[in-house]
Amino acid sequence: MPRLLAYLLPVFALMLGLLLSLAAPGGAQAQILPAQATAEEGDAAAAAAEPGPLSTLLEVLRDETGRNALIAELERVTTGAGPVDQLEAVAEEVQQVEPRLSIGARIAQTTQSIAEGLAAQADQVVRSFSGNGNLLGGLASLDLPVLWETFQSLILVIVITVAVWLGLRAMVTPVYRRLGERAEQANFLRMIFLFIGSTALDAAVVVAAWALGYAISLLALGEYAEVGFRQALYLNAFLLVELVKVAIRAIVSPATGGLRLVNLSNSAAQRLNRHVNVVVSVLGYGQLLVVPLVNRNISFTAGLGVSALLSVFVLVYLVALVVRHRANVANWIARRLMAERVEEESDAPEETPEETPETAPAAAVAATGGPADARPARKQLGGMLGTLTRTWHWFALTYLGFMFVVVISRSGEVVADYLIGSGKVLAAALIGSLVIGAIGRGLRHGVVLPDEMRRKLPLLEPRLNAIVPKLLITLRLLVSLAVILFTLDVIGLFDLGGWFASPAGLEVSGRVVSVVLILLVAAAIWLAVNSWIDYRLNAEVGRVPTARETTLLTLLRNAFAIALLIFTLMFALAEIGLDIGPLLASAGVLGLAIGFGAQKLVQDIITGVFIQFENAMNVGDVVTVGGTTGVVEKLTVRSVSLRDVQGTFHIIPFSSVDMVSNFMRDFSYFVCDMGIAYREDVEEAKQAMFDAFEELKTDPEQKMNIIGDLEWFGLNSFGDSAVVVRARIKTVPGTQWGLGRAYNGILKRIFDARGIEIPFPHQTIFFGEAKDGRTQALRLRQVEDGASGPDTGADTGADTGPKTGGDAS
Known part of the structure; x- marks a missing residue:
């Protein structure tokens, strides 16, 4: 909500107090003004308000139920059914019998009492005028x-x-x-x-x-x-x-x-x-x-005249000021409200060029005769706020007219009491407006921490800016409520001090304060724990956290947030007055039902807890889980989130995990299975692989990742097209893939330089033999160089030489 209270609260709080004091015949004046009636008038009013026995008897006789009860009781007394001394008690009971009235009669009585009260108030004002007719005459x-x-x-x-x-x-x-x-x-x-x-x-x-x-x-x-x-x-x-x-x-x-x-x-x-x-x-x-x-x-009469004359002069002066500056004040209020509305609706408002008659919308130019921005601010603000802003002077003039009546019709002490009451309301509204304005500036500026604290706790400032604005908005509403309650207390419609002193007031205020303190303490604890976790996870300060610390602290943050929310809710409900025992019992039954109905969820959580206890994986590890290999990005007690090499994000519940393969524990190996042609010398290939490893150790980017010598396994298998030899390199965990790619590049270059063939998959054509040893002849036709045609075919049976990949059959 815009800063309506910050700009209109002083005027409307004052208007509310004084207009309500006019509408209340007795209560308001009892608090602000001394009683004007004489003692004789008070006694007459009390006598008129108290019903006499005849009127009570008349009401009872008019009501059939009361009349029958009276007759039955009188018959019982006269026949000796009861002692004569019970007549007084019977009379009291008869007086307590209230005739049953219809709804229409009750409404008529209510309107009658309101009209009589207003008439009495008007009559009192008229008599005050007549009694003080010589007030200015004292001059x-x-x-x-x-x-x-x-x-x-x-x-x-x-x-x-x-x-x-x-x-x-x-x-x-x-x-x-x-x-x-x-x-x-x-x-x-x-x-x-x-x-x-x-x-x-x-x-x-x-x-x-x-x-x-x-x-x-x-x-x-x-x-x-x-x-x-x-x-x-x-x-x-x-x-x-x-x-x-x-x-x-x-x-x-x-x-x-x-x-x-x-x-x-x-x-x-x-x-x-x-x-x-x-x-x-x-x-x-x-x-x-x-x-x-x-x-x-x-x-003394001259003093009264001078006092009234000074008051009238001030009232006339204020009326002239209100009428003269009504447009300026309305424009000022409208500008403040529109500025606040723009700040609330746009987090980052962009600067736009000033609107001219050429760039203004056609509708705006037609409606106003110029650009929309050329209109006064009070006319640009619409809705209820715009109406209240444009008519503020009527409220002020109403108050000044009321004060003129008070000055003319009341004594100086009464005028002083009215001025003191008005001053109290105005001071409360002014203080409330200042506080609300300061809160609004705090909302716009936010919380800014020192650079050193932001470096150590980079997430503390965003968290504070997420919590503090909500607290300030709540505080702004509380300030507005306090101003309204104080205004009602001053005009006598609500006894604020008496309510706080009453048992109900003490109980309600105590519970509200307790709940607020619980919420503030919970927020402070949450900020402190999260800031400590952020500090431990921040590699720029202190030591670099391990992967296991990162995982456990992340899980601790989630578990602590859930536990703190539950305990805060329990304590708050207990302070409000709700019995949390049945709630806990119901939660236990609900949890049991959920456990039976969601066995997979329970299995996920139990498996996840044991996986964390066994330290099977941490955030940042490369693992294979459920047939999927990727980097662990997030761990909860229920699931693990992986990002594979293609960038696909996988969420795998722990109930589907039968085995965890972790590539990041202690050390790793790059296993090289190298295929060479059948005709190549294995020892020559072995020497080439060791030479490639020695060259790899001189690479400045990879030498730090090697933590062991090349292990030679020997000839590992015979393939369809190649003989496979195996070796492996011990590496720092997580670097085996990059180091393997670098090693393969060096090995390919050395094999090409030394003429060691790395065979590709191929087939040898074999013509079967008969039992007598004869084979079918292969018909070949010699083609001239450069000739081509549809019948031209390659000589698939020719030997292409040892260095071109052919294989004699």
Whole structure:
């Protein structure tokens, strides 16, 4: 899901809280606002809510079942069937009998209660308006000369504190910019330290100006070592308001983009900081300085009027800002959402040339009058997100209108409670958005390990990038859920603290935390074991693993993954509250049934285990299994995977393996069966084979593979066309085939040089003899040289000589 929560969460969480507080007649106001009804109104409401005995008796008499029960009980008491003192108990039972109502009646009662609640809420608002009709009328009693005289004693302190603050700000602004430049190139941890340092420096400037103002008030104004009430009010207001501005500057960072927590341009950040400073200054200094001075020096009524006037000014100012910048804000939200959507849909987006009217699609040009990219971002985003983005200002204006009603109809304490509740929701949404944005950046960048660790553990980084994004997505959902629950808690629809303190809350939260910890520990163990196996198998670090180590470690990885998955699932289910005893018993029965039904599978596994115990083959060995010869590429407890010389991949289950022929144990032999003509001297051929072996030992590519002398076996067999002599060479295992090919090449060259015939298969024509010794004559015709024709035939009976391969008969 795109970063909808990261950009729309502050607005919609606030809107949700305040709109729901309007819809809840009692619950929400009980949490945010103090009760407005008087004690007499509360007693009247309680008396009206509690049904009287007459109304209860009337309901019972209307219901046939209750009426019959009442009559039977009264008859039993009057006839002496029971004591008279049971009348009270009978009355209580009668009161507990609820008449059975139809579904329509119940729906009518529900709608009636909702309508009555809304009417009561509206009536309360109207009465608040009528009761506070003179709220702004208190401004008529405002005496401006008295107010000006009050502020004259503060001019010196105000000028000094503001001048010192402005001077120190001008001095440290270049420092902010340097810190921002460093933060742009810094890693995440160093950026956090730079952010904390810049914020602390900004707060130190405010504290220094405040301290200097206090010092001047103590030493130069009024009595020595005493601070006047007006100076104390201003200095406290200055400290609180400017610290709030420090927090705002820490978020938007108008001076530098490197330390900015929100994705804004420099001009947008400066404008946002300026507008927020205006609101904070008017509300802060007005409520903390102006209103208390008016209350003390003029009247409390005038103070209420000033407080309401300041609030209305801020609301009008905010309405003007929302209306003026509604398109800019909508475009900013749409760009963020579309950028996030592109990053999620494309792992490696390709850069495309900018679309022009000539290259834009005809439909887009016809619909918009230009390229599709020329439309504002808020119009390019479709669906529900686009609708919410384009109408965000209506939610903001609704909230501001609601706050106007509160300011006009409620007291200052109620307005303060509403503002505090709104601030809590806004702060939670802002913090949640920042956390979600940081998580989104972590998802895009991934985990990057140092080069040395990547060299030792080359597969650790891909594994972390496969697990960490899932954890971050889960964390992002949890942050969003936490913000929503906190909002519901603030508006009074859900008691978050009470739920956590309840037995059910403790049980659910404890089990969720336990399951999360089990999953995290299992993931950490899996990463650690796999990293250790990768380290052992990495030939670049430490010693080169043997083939048996490679095979056993590979099998260990698979077996450990299966065992860890089973144990993790068992522990997680046990923490959730499921009884795993029946599950284990069922798994045992299922395993027994599978064992009977899949005997071949059991045979595969048992045979494979014993093959591994006997070290019959390892990964990389050349073996013959089930009539197939190839290189072992993969070994499991059930099968072996071979790649033959043609590149065909074979998977052979161990149940079909009767014999394993391994060509890679300890040493190998190249056996040379050499055929020579019957007329050749065997001793001459033997010497030629030894000479070829001596030449082979001088080959730089093959001499390291020879671990023994040439073994001469002698004349091995008589063939149809050749006499076969045998010799063999002891080699390093696995090199016998390459070394044999090199030896054959040398031997062919030496035999050709010495005239030793290597016969090819041929036949000798024999004409049979009669008993008297006569043979049939072979008719031959002499042909002139160069003549040819259909009757021309080869002289198959002629002797071609000893060096051309012929054989006299």
